[in-house]
Amino acid sequence: MEITIFIILLPLLSFVFLGLAGKWLSHRAAGLFGTAVLGVVTILSYYTAYTYFTAPRLADGTFATLVPYNFQWLPLFLGAMKFNLGVLLDPISVMMLIVISTVSLMVHIYSFGYMHGERGFQRYYAFLSLFTMSMLGLVVATNIFQMYLFWELVGVSSYLLIGFYFTKAPAVAASKKAFIVTRFADLGFLIGILIYGFYVGTFDFVGPNTSAAVGGAKMIPLALGLMFIGGAGKSAMFPLHIWLPDAMEGPTPVSALIHAATMVVAGVYLVARMFPLFIAFAPNVLHIVAYVAAFTAFYAAAVAIAQTDIKRVLAFSTISQIGFMLVALGVCTSVEPEAGGLGYMAAMFHLFTHAMFKACLFLCAGCIIEQVHSNEMEMMGGMRKYMPITHIAFLFSCLAISGIPPFSGFFSKDEILSACFAFNPIMGWIMTAIAAMTAFYMFRLYYGIFWGKENIEHHTAHKPHEAPATMTIPLIILSVITFFFGWTVSFGHFISPNGKSFDSHLETSVAITSVVIAVLSILIARTMYRNEKQVLADSLQKRFKGLWTAAHHRFYIDEVYQFVTHRIIFGCVSRPIAWFDRHVVDGFFNFLAWSTNALSYQIRGFQSGEIQQYTYVFLIGTLLLILLLIL
Amino acid sequence: MISIICYLIVSTIMLCAGIYGFFTRHNLLAMLISVELMLNATDINFAVFNRLLYPNGQEGYFFALFSIAISAAETAIAIAIMINIYRNIRSIQVDKINKMKW
Amino acid sequence: MEITIQTVVFLFLALFITLTSVLTVTTQRIVRSATYLLFTLFATAGIYFLLGYTFLGSVQMIVYAGGIMVLYVFSILLTSGRSDNVERIKNSRMFAVLAAVLGGAAILLFIYSKYQFLQVGDNKVTEVTIQSLGTNLMSSNKYGYLLPFEAISVFLLACIVGGIVIAQKEEDKK
Numbered sequence: 001m002e003i004t005i006f007i008i009l010l011p012l013l014s015f016v017f018l019g020l021a022g023k024w025l026s027h028r029a030a031g032l033f034g035t036a037v038l039g040v041v042t043i044l045s046y047y048t049a050y051t052y053f054t055a056p057r058l059a060d061g062t063f064a065t066l067v068p069y070n071f072q073w074l075p076l077f078l079g080a081m082k083f084n085l086g087v088l089l090d091p092i093s094v095m096m097l098i099v100i101s102t103v104s105l106m107v108h109i110y111s112f113g114y115m116h117g118e119r120g121f122q123r124y125y126a127f128l129s130l131f132t133m134s135m136l137g138l139v140v141a142t143n144i145f146q147m148y149l150f151w152e153l154v155g156v157s158s159y160l161l162i163g164f165y166f167t168k169a170p171a172v173a174a175s176k177k178a179f180i181v182t183r184f185a186d187l188g189f190l191i192g193i194l195i196y197g198f199y200v201g202t203f204d205f206v207g208p209n210t211s212a213a214v215g216g217a218k219m220i221p222l223a224l225g226l227m228f229i230g231g232a233g234k235s236a237m238f239p240l241h242i243w244l245p246d247a248m249e250g251p252t253p254v255s256a257l258i259h260a261a262t263m264v265v266a267g268v269y270l271v272a273r274m275f276p277l278f279i280a281f282a283p284n285v286l287h288i289v290a291y292v293a294a295f296t297a298f299y300a301a302a303v304a305i306a307q308t309d310i311k312r313v314l315a316f317s318t319i320s321q322i323g324f325m326l327v328a329l330g331v332c333t334s335v336e337p338e339a340g341g342l343g344y345m346a347a348m349f350h351l352f353t354h355a356m357f358k359a360c361l362f363l364c365a366g367c368i369i370e371q372v373h374s375n376e377m378e379m380m381g382g383m384r385k386y387m388p389i390t391h392i393a394f395l396f397s398c399l400a401i402s403g404i405p406p407f408s409g410f411f412s413k414d415e416i417l418s419a420c421f422a423f424n425p426i427m428g429w430i431m432t433a434i435a436a437m438t439a440f441y442m443f444r445l446y447y448g449i450f451w452g453k454e455n456i457e458h459h460t461a462h463k464p465h466e467a468p469a470t471m472t473i474p475l476i477i478l479s480v481i482t483f484f485f486g487w488t489v490s491f492g493h494f495i496s497p498n499g500k501s502f503d504s505h506l507e508t509s510v511a512i513t514s515v516v517i518a519v520l521s522i523l524i525a526r527t528m529y530r531n532e533k534q535v536l537a538d539s540l541q542k543r544f545k546g547l548w549t550a551a552h553h554r555f556y557i558d559e560v561y562q563f564v565t566h567r568i569i570f571g572c573v574s575r576p577i578a579w580f581d582r583h584v585v586d587g588f589f590n591f592l593a594w595s596t597n598a599l600s601y602q603i604r605g606f607q608s609g610e611i612q613q614y615t616y617v618f619l620i621g622t623l624l625l626i627l628l629l630i631l
Numbered sequence: 632m633i634s635i636i637c638y639l640i641v642s643t644i645m646l647c648a649g650i651y652g653f654f655t656r657h658n659l660l661a662m663l664i665s666v667e668l669m670l671n672a673t674d675i676n677f678a679v680f681n682r683l684l685y686p687n688g689q690e691g692y693f694f695a696l697f698s699i700a701i702s703a704a705e706t707a708i709a710i711a712i713m714i715n716i717y718r719n720i721r722s723i724q725v726d727k728i729n730k731m732k733w
Numbered sequence: 734m735e736i737t738i739q740t741v742v743f744l745f746l747a748l749f750i751t752l753t754s755v756l757t758v759t760t761q762r763i764v765r766s767a768t769y770l771l772f773t774l775f776a777t778a779g780i781y782f783l784l785g786y787t788f789l790g791s792v793q794m795i796v797y798a799g800g801i802m803v804l805y806v807f808s809i810l811l812t813s814g815r816s817d818n819v820e821r822i823k824n825s826r827m828f829a830v831l832a833a834v835l836g837g838a839a840i841l842l843f844i845y846s847k848y849q850f851l852q853v854g855d856n857k858v859t860e861v862t863i864q865s866l867g868t869n870l871m872s873s874n875k876y877g878y879l880l881p882f883e884a885i886s887v888f889l890l891a892c893i894v895g896g897i898v899i900a901q902k903e904e905d906k907k
Contacts, residue, residue: 611725612654612662616833619650623837630844633743635850638780640842641747645754645773647838652758654830655822660809661763664770667801668754671777674793682784683852689869692861693878695781695789699796700885704892706801710808711900717812718902 001051001068004087004140007044007097010037011133015126022122034125035108038101038132045101052094053494062499065090070142083203085149086142091495092272092348096139099352102481103261103359104132106474107253110363113470114253114370124164124251131157135262139269143203144193144227147270151189151234154266155182158258162250174246181243185233192226195219205273208280221282224274228267228289235267236319237326238296242558244319248311248375252366255311260318260362261355268325268351275344275497279335290330290423294430297323299555301437305444306551309375310365313445314358317401320438321354327431328416331423335497337504340422344497345504346415353408353485357397360478364394367471368449371464377445382454386464391450393475398446400482402439402518408486410515411506417514418507432514439518443525453532638679646672659713659723663706670702742783750776763813767805774798785860 014037070086134153141147163175199216206213236244247259278286297320304316328347333340367390384391400409421428492504528537652665674695681691757769774797781790873879
């Protein structure tokens with residue numbers, strides 16, 4: 001397993017090489033280099049996963065937790081506390097390795113076509129490598145501090161990639177917004193880490209039965225709650241979700257990689273990583289996570305229904321789906337999968353499937369946007385005729401996200417709903433309703449793009465056609481994974497809350513209910529949006545005009561933020577401080593400068609350089625001295 | 632017998648004229664001429680003090696003599712410098728000599 | 734007060750010095766200025782003769798009037814530019830200078846009037862012989878001036894060398 005270190009080092013090398021030498025490389029060479037390195041990383045990840053999961057289990061039926069590397073980086077307090085850097089392999093980190101490397105490889109290949117001819121192509125690949133490195137380092141972190149380190153690196157590379165088109169003002173604003181909001185949330189994370197480190201005495205992930213954990217039991221709930229704030233920031237939970245829709249200003253493959261499949265699930269991964277501690281010491285915090293996530297899921301789904309920008313729809317759908325995952329984690333009550341621990345496995349399962357089909361959706365959206373040169377749905381319509389492969393891939397992913405068998409999303413969502421029903425039937429029904437909304441808005445999107453009213457004027461001007469092979473191949477691969485993964489892989493064998501293998505089985509009643517509701521939603525969407533004339537949709541939109549407008553404006557959350565930051569924080573706190581700084585502090589120094597200047601101006605005649613003036617002064621002085629002597 | 636005060640008044644007038652010229656002229660040569668006037672005034676004083684106050688000694692006499700020699704040397708050097716300046720900036724006006732930096 | 738020939742000569746010289754020295758510094762033209770200086774120097778030599786210091790007066794005439802004035806005239810001819818004639822100074826400066834000068838003169842006159850000069854010399858012109866001068870200049874006894882004499886000679890040599898070095902053309906610089 002020592003080979004795992006290369007999984008992190010290779011993208012880093014690629015980043016350094018492309019970043020430093022990219023200027024002298026052709027686009028093709030830089031892209032090929034980055035993709036080749038990522039290919040090697042993917043192969044290494046698959047090899048790691050294969051050897052890890054085929055290795056014999058331990059006596060208690062769990063997979064061994066391997067730590068092939070753990071360097072001491074910073075000893076603190078005479079070595080009483082250490083920051084280590086290393087590689088930790090356990091079922092969820094190995095699964096994340098697969099997710100990240102697969103999606104990243106797909107995005108690398110896809111970007112070859114999508115970013116063709118863009119300025120800064122080499123820079124783009126360098127940033128992709130940096131991001132992949134940080135994300136991989138995050139998931140294999142051996143301790144919470146290393147996780148934090150790479151967490152911030154992920155934030156930085158996300159910032160760089162959102163702001164890739166740095167000449168566009170919205171992209172710059174979006175990158176700053178993303179960075180600031182997540183940094184703000186990370187403050188909570190950092191405080192949580194420090195509390196954890198102080199009371200538990202180590203930054204390592206400790207089991208709930210160790211003496212260290214028991215020693216810090218009192219403060220662990222607080223620490224975990226604060227850590228979840230950081231996770232909520234990265235995973236775009238309400239009310240810290242505002243950066244994600246704006247982050248769509250970045251290149252679409254970046255949205256697929258970072259803002260759909262990998263980075264945004266870092267929060268989910270964080271909660272999963274701390275799961276044993278959550279269950280043992282802070283079940284209430286875990287349930288708060290569930291409520292926040294459920295509200296977010298509902299809110300995002302409601303907003304997604306009213307968006308017209310297809311990337312925004314996908315962004316809100318992502319927020320909603322991450323909400324599903326965190327709900328699944330949050331409703332867990334024990335580590336036994338049969339008794340209240342199902343959600344853990346369901347969340348990880350959904351993370352995996354969602355990464356695949358959401359990446360696929362984003363990549364499809366990228367293909368479409370490249371053809372119609374717009375994000376707006378009304379510029380599309382009837383695209384199925386022009387882009388058959390994209391159409392099929394998009395349809396598969398939509399079916400998956402809506403939870404239609406046999407697509408992978410059905411299985412993972414079913415597990416989530418089962419977990420919710422096991423926790424509380426009300427929660428189960430709420431999540432089922434949100435799942436129905438998901439199906440509705442996804443098919444609204446699908447029909448809006450591929451069927452519906454065709455924008456003939458626009459399409460005749462720029463005749464859309466199918467994307468090149470570099471772009472369609474990733475779509476095909478991801479759709480195939482989406483299609484087969486759910487019923488060919490028994491996820492519970494690999495990942496379960498207590499580490500032991502268990503057979504997940506479909507809960508028939510839940511499955512039937514959810515499928516029926518999903519199909520109904522799809523049918524409603526079909527009647528509303530499939531035809532050229534969308535009578536029902538228009539009349540509904542007119543009937544609930546206020547609601548629609550509010551949802552379209554994302555329920556004015558951004559405006560609330562604007563109000564809070566500008567009016568309250570800037571106006572009431574920052575402005576007086578700025579006034580004080582400008583007038584009192586600066587004024588004092590300005591006065592010093594001014595008085596020095598004025599004085600110098602007055603006495604600068606002393607240094608005129610005129611010999612006669614000097615001698616005149618000398619003469620006067622002599623005369624005065626003489627006067628002094630004779631008087 | 633002519634009072635010493637009379638001699639001193641003459642030399643004072645000469646000295647004051649020299650000082651006045653030194654401050655009011657811009658031409659370096661004119662300034663030098665003024666300096667010569669001042670030197671002459673002191674020479675007269677040396678000679679007069681020697682002659683009228685201490686007629687047995689010769690200190691004032693020799694001071695005047697050496698003073699003449701020194702002023703001759705000083706004038707020669709000063710004029711050499713002025714010619715050098717004139718060669719460089721085509722002027723010996725004192726307010727134009729401000730390029731000593733290079 | 735009897736009017737002797739000495740008094741008349743002194744009065745004439747005093748008036749002449751006053752006039753020419755003032756004209757030296759007030760005339761606008763530098764050549765005239767030099768000429769008035771020459772007259773002043775001659776009159777000064779006259780004062781020395783009047784005091785009986787004939788050798789000193791001769792030196793004054795030879796060195797100043799003969800040597801230095803030639804230097805002045807040549808350098809004036811070498812350096813006179815167009816702008817040299819026009820010298821305007823500000824009134825404020827003129828007043829400041831005048832005030833200082835007149836103030837200084839007043840102080841000096843005040844001192845003269847206060848100080849009790851013990852005038853022992855008489856108006857009898859007693860020649861200082863060249864012999865005694867030479868002996869004193871070259872001797873190293875109590876009244877000897879050998880050391881200043883040698884110092885002055887070295888000083889003059891240094892000035893000759895310095896003058897040559899300063900005034901010579903620097904070919905290689907341009």
